[in-house]
Amino acid sequence: MNIHTYEKVWIVASMVLIVGFIATITYGAVGPGIAMIDDDGGDINPDEINDDERFAEPGVEHVGGNEYEVTVVAQAWSYTPSEIEIPANSEVTFYVTSRDVTHSFSVVGTNVNTMVVPGQVSEMTAKFDEPDEYGILCNEYCGEYHHTMEGKLNVVPEDEFDLTELSVEADDEIDAGNETTITANVTNGMQEDLETTVSLEIGNQTQEEDVTVPGDGSEEVAFTVDSADLDEGDNDWTVTVDDYEESGTLSVVTPEGNESADGGDGDA
Amino acid sequence: MRNAYLDQFPDEARVIKAAFWSSFIALAIGGVLGLVQALHRTDVFRFIQSPDYYTVLTAHGVLLVIVFTIFFLVGTFTWAVTTSLDRGVVDTRFTWAWYIMMVIGAALAGITIFSGFLESAPSILGSELNADVLFTFYAPLEAHPFFYIGLVVFVVGSWLAGVDWFRTWLAWRRENPDERIPLPTFMVLTTTLFWYICTLGVSLSILVFLLPWSLGITESVNPLLTRTMFWYFGHAVVYFWLMPAYLMWYTMLPKFSGGKLFSDPLARVVFVLFLLLSTPLGIHHQYLDPGIAEGYKFIAMTNTMFLLLPSLLTAFTVVASMEHGARQRGGEGYLGWLKALPWRDPIFTGMALAGLMFAAAGFSGMINAGMNINYLVHNTWWVVGHFHLTVGTAVALTFMAASYWFIPQLTGKELWNRSVALGQVVLWFIGMTFMTNAMHRSGLFGLPRRTAEPQYQGFDFEPAVGTVGEINMQVALGAVILTLSLALFLLNMVMTSIGSNSESIPDNTYADTLSGAEDSPRILDNLKLWTAIAVVLVIIAYTLPLASIIDAGGLFGPDIEGFRLSTWVDPAVIESLSEVIR
Ligand code: HEM
Ligand SMILES: [Cu+2]
Ligand SMILES: [Cu+2]
Numbered sequence: 001m002n003i004h005t006y007e008k009v010w011i012v013a014s015m016v017l018i019v020g021f022i023a024t025i026t027y028g029a030v031g032p033g034i035a036m037i038d039d040d041g042g043d044i045n046p047d048e049i050n051d052d053e054r055f056a057e058p059g060v061e062h063v064g065g066n067e068y069e070v071t072v073v074a075q076a077w078s079y080t081p082s083e084i085e086i087p088a089n090s091e092v093t094f095y096v097t098s099r100d101v102t103h104s105f106s107v108v109g110t111n112v113n114t115m116v117v118p119g120q121v122s123e124m125t126a127k128f129d130e131p132d133e134y135g136i137l138c139n140e141y142c143g144e145y146h147h148t149m150e151g152k153l154n155v156v157p158e159d160e161f162d163l164t165e166l167s168v169e170a171d172d173e174i175d176a177g178n179e180t181t182i183t184a185n186v187t188n189g190m191q192e193d194l195e196t197t198v199s200l201e202i203g204n205q206t207q208e209e210d211v212t213v214p215g216d217g218s219e220e221v222a223f224t225v226d227s228a229d230l231d232e233g234d235n236d237w238t239v240t241v242d243d244y245e246e247s248g249t250l251s252v253v254t255p256e257g258n259e260s261a262d263g264g265d266g267d268a
Numbered sequence: 269m270r271n272a273y274l275d276q277f278p279d280e281a282r283v284i285k286a287a288f289w290s291s292f293i294a295l296a297i298g299g300v301l302g303l304v305q306a307l308h309r310t311d312v313f314r315f316i317q318s319p320d321y322y323t324v325l326t327a328h329g330v331l332l333v334i335v336f337t338i339f340f341l342v343g344t345f346t347w348a349v350t351t352s353l354d355r356g357v358v359d360t361r362f363t364w365a366w367y368i369m370m371v372i373g374a375a376l377a378g379i380t381i382f383s384g385f386l387e388s389a390p391s392i393l394g395s396e397l398n399a400d401v402l403f404t405f406y407a408p409l410e411a412h413p414f415f416y417i418g419l420v421v422f423v424v425g426s427w428l429a430g431v432d433w434f435r436t437w438l439a440w441r442r443e444n445p446d447e448r449i450p451l452p453t454f455m456v457l458t459t460t461l462f463w464y465i466c467t468l469g470v471s472l473s474i475l476v477f478l479l480p481w482s483l484g485i486t487e488s489v490n491p492l493l494t495r496t497m498f499w500y501f502g503h504a505v506v507y508f509w510l511m512p513a514y515l516m517w518y519t520m521l522p523k524f525s526g527g528k529l530f531s532d533p534l535a536r537v538v539f540v541l542f543l544l545l546s547t548p549l550g551i552h553h554q555y556l557d558p559g560i561a562e563g564y565k566f567i568a569m570t571n572t573m574f575l576l577l578p579s580l581l582t583a584f585t586v587v588a589s590m591e592h593g594a595r596q597r598g599g600e601g602y603l604g605w606l607k608a609l610p611w612r613d614p615i616f617t618g619m620a621l622a623g624l625m626f627a628a629a630g631f632s633g634m635i636n637a638g639m640n641i642n643y644l645v646h647n648t649w650w651v652v653g654h655f656h657l658t659v660g661t662a663v664a665l666t667f668m669a670a671s672y673w674f675i676p677q678l679t680g681k682e683l684w685n686r687s688v689a690l691g692q693v694v695l696w697f698i699g700m701t702f703m704t705n706a707m708h709r710s711g712l713f714g715l716p717r718r719t720a721e722p723q724y725q726g727f728d729f730e731p732a733v734g735t736v737g738e739i740n741m742q743v744a745l746g747a748v749i750l751t752l753s754l755a756l757f758l759l760n761m762v763m764t765s766i767g768s769n770s771e772s773i774p775d776n777t778y779a780d781t782l783s784g785a786e787d788s789p790r791i792l793d794n795l796k797l798w799t800a801i802a803v804v805l806v807i808i809a810y811t812l813p814l815a816s817i818i819d820a821g822g823l824f825g826p827d828i829e830g831f832r833l834s835t836w837v838d839p840a841v842i843e844s845l846s847e848v849i850r
Contacts, residue, residue: 004783007534007584014580018573025569025638036555036639038562039816045826076831101831102406102491104556104647108714108727111643113556117492118408118828119821120558135727139647139716141402143409143831144319147721 037114041121046099049073054095054121060086062163062190062216068092074116075099076142077149084136085154086128087161093125104140107153115140128155163189164196164213166244170237174227175255182250184221184239188213202237202250203230227252272773273677277350279360283367284343285678288671290371291339292761295664298331299754306703306747309722310740321720322400323384329403330381333659334422335374337509340667342370342429344512345456347674348519349433351776352450353440357432366428373422380415393483402718404498407478407489408828416479423467430460448785449793451532452519452778458539459511461799462546465806466504469550473497477824490825492559493817499550500810507546509659513666514538517586517623520673523779524616525593525609530585532781533788538578538585540792544802545575548809555642559820564813565639571809572637579630586623592782614686618669618693622662625700629657632708647718650711653704661700668757669693675764682770684763688756695753703746706739 003011049055058071058080068090073080075098086092096105096116103116107126114122136151170182182202188194194213199206200223213219225237230252238247274281301324307313308321316324346363350356357363377399383389384398391397392414399411433456437449449457473494480486522529529535551568554560591605599608610616632654635641645651672689676682683689713731715722729736791797 003534004531006588007531010584011577011581014577017580018576021576021634021638022570022573025573025640026566036562036565037558038565039559039820041558043559043820043826047827101409102495106647106714106716108729111640113643113646115554115556115558117495117558119490119826120492122558133727135714135724135729137714137716137724139719140406141322141325141409141718144322144400146322147318147719150724150726152726 037122037124041095041097041123043119044097044121046097046118049097049099055097060084060163060189063093064191066090070094072096072105073099074103074105074138074149076101076103077138077145079105079136079149079151081151083152083154085156085161087158088131088155089129089158090155091125091127093123096122101142102140103138103142103149106137106139108135108137110134113139131155131157162194162242164194164242164244165189166239166241166246168239168246168248170248170250172249173251173253174225174230176227176232176252179224179226180250182223182225182237182239184223184241184246185218186211186213186221186241187218188215191215196241198239198241200225200237200239203235205229225250270680270771270773271775272680273347273351273674273776274680274773276776277356280346280350280356280363281678283360283363284346284674287339287343287346287367288674288678290374291336291343291667292671292758294331294335294339294374296754296758298328298336299751301325301328301331303747303751306743308720310744311721311723312740312744318720320385322402322718323381323398325718326384326400326402327378327381330377332664333403333505333509334419335378337659337663337667338422338426339370339374341508341512342367342426343674344515344667344670345429345433345459347677348452348515348778349436349456351778352452352519353436355436355440355443357436358439362428362435363432366425366432368425369428370422370425373418373420373425375418376414376421377418380412380418383412395482404502405478406498407481407491407494408831410482410831413479413482416474416482420471420474420479423471427464427467430463433457433460448790451529451535451781451785452515454536454793455511455515455518455539457795458543458798459508461795462504462543462802463508465799465802466501466508466547466550469497469500469547470502486824488824488826488828490817490821490823491828492557492821493814493823493825495557496551496554496560496814496817499553500547501550502553503550504546506659507542509663511539511542513622513663514582516666516670517582517619519778520670521586521616521619521623521779522589522593523777524613524619524673525590526597527589527593527595527779529779529781530588530592531783531787532785533783533792534581534585536785536788536792538581540798541575541578543798544805545571545578547802548805549575551809551813552637552639555639556646559817560813561816564809567809569637569639571805576630576634579626583623583627583630589779590620612686612690614689614693615669615672617690618672618696619666621693621697622665622669625657625665625697626662629654629662632657645711647716648711649707649715649717652717653707653711656700656704656707660704661696665693665696665700668696671757671761675761676770676773677776679765680769680773681764681767682772684760684767689760692753692756692760695749695756699746699749699753701746702742703750706742706746709734710736710739 054071055073058073061069063069066089068086070084070092098116098118105116106113112126114124116122132155134153136153138149165187167185171180174180184198192215197208197210198221199208207223209221211219211221232252235250238245304324380397380399384400389397395412397412399415401409401411437453477489477494481489518535549568549571551564552572555565594605594608597608599605672683713729715729
């Protein structure tokens, strides 16, 4: 075959260019270890998401050290959870799946960008060094209101981050003269122990108790409340642990038939 | 004696003219919808409801990249085969048959899409007539069965067109047993072969999975499987659109430059490479898909990079041929020859500008192809910028420029106004420069594609340079210029067609070569060999990924029913959502 000299030079240069590209990209992908989306996430039946170990309660989990797992369920046209908070200096592995159609999970301005295909779990790992706020959006058409599908990813300073949860159990009513218990349940999602103080404010009293909540565990704190210390009628209470608080109302009532037993105010 | 195409092949000329007009109609409607999109997204002017945006976008995609491009292609290829073999097709009734079949398919799909605008679309075959699924129709988004049927009928029509070209070539070979395949016919045949290979994927996906599922015969689909079968076709179709433009660049542009094609053998090599490599790289559209192992993505990436070779070779040959032409016209100097090119000729200038934009597209394409950089730009407006340079300009502008040559050839009438034509191609170039530059830039800060209102409540986009507002204005301005250019093009086509006969139409010829077919080994013409290798490459690239997808999700997926967009949403949800939006 008769090839002009310039053509030969051009062909050789083109091949060098192509092989160069492949080499750079291979180095870029394999070298510094930019993780690609692949089949590691496995598959899942979209109808069984609610029973799935990982996706039943989507959200942030601490794996240990600076490693976290974030599970997200996408559906038309929102993410669950829609706001994600993680600490700076963390390495986060996202697991995302879809309940209905194909979506994307794209953290704006980062390489965290994946298709979310029903039946599949997308798994990807990324590092977040600095505190920042990122938008999350769906960039794959998923129906009429696709453009409203968004979320937030907040990277907060390490010392402001925890995975503490507080829930409180308390009666609504108490008979005058009796005692009741307000129980605070503190869960610690981090793998390390959490040392903190739980406090209860009710009426004009405050009770406090120091607790150590074990890593990935929970601790109950029971506060005993005596109606004698309270006013008749509604008493607001607040349980606080670190930045979390929960409030409610406890009513002190006079049991029926006992009326005027110890002399009410007469306005009953 | 006038010797235009019309005089040589009057019957074929009529079919080709019909195919071109079908493509112009699709271009006209699709282009106007493009303007609607550009103004809506940028919030310059919104007059449709945002949910209807996706009906518009589906129509824009299907009309432009399926209907416009492929109708133009079949017209061009029929012209190329008959002109270069110097014989008519075997039977024009067959030619009309496939053309009409394609029209029926396109109309069926088109009506189904446009029915999506109706307040209450008619119910046919038990479901509402609409197809708001975009041109990629990813399951479990579900369209009305007519949409899928229309697409298949259209594709089968194009298969029959391929049969027509092969048949004509075989007839010619019987008459000319020892001759080399003329270059334009060689290009048509190799392109048709990879079209058969790649459309097999999407046709099977529709016939086995999507159509039965939308008819309610099967219950479920495997979304990753149908998606992968779409992209098995989806990249090769890109080259299918491009090949008629390449054909024009190789066989006509040298002539319009005033010279000859630099090398026939190298042109054959280029088309053989496209036959071999067009299909086994579709997975590069799925770099971000779960359920596909990294190794398969890597193979696709490598193949993609090697497919740069034929395009780089084309760049060389085209520029070298232009330089040859310029020097024949008295051009001199190192770059001074550029001035000697016929820049006042809209056909030449249109094609040259299209080629220039294609070079720019090559750069953004290399970014897309990089597996890792792709994460930054995937599904952003960067990608939309990229393909408005490729199919939206390299292909579309070449087609428009070529029409200035074809329509006089097919009608025997002189082009209505050459200055308007020249202005038109330059305006397209300017409009696309504004629009695609802004689109590329916005992709870099994450602006998503396919989104009616890319303005979010919880966050703002932060361009590294410039502002979102300024970028939006460039998109809107570019879109307006493009629409103006499109209107001028159509005006010229209409006025030419209703004009009067002219005796001064140039002869229907294509470019001579400096280095002809006799310089190339005969093995290049062995289509069976190349097809066999192409099939083997496809099997290597796709067997394992498909097997693992089917292994994980089953052929029909884990009970995944369809989502008909206009019917499945609870009205209360829409109500509450639109509250939020307002
Ligand atoms: C008047 C000229 C045109 C204008 C103003 C225009 C405008 C647009 C805009 C703004 C989008 C983005 C939609 C989005 O991402 O939300 C778009 C998408 C698109 N355009 Fe164009 N366009 C024009 C011509 C063309 C041509 C000639 C072609 C191809 C031959 C084309 C092919 C496409 C395709 C394939 C898409 C993507 C559809 C999808 O995402 O499903 N456009 N166009
Ligand atoms: Cu979406
Ligand atoms: Cu591609």
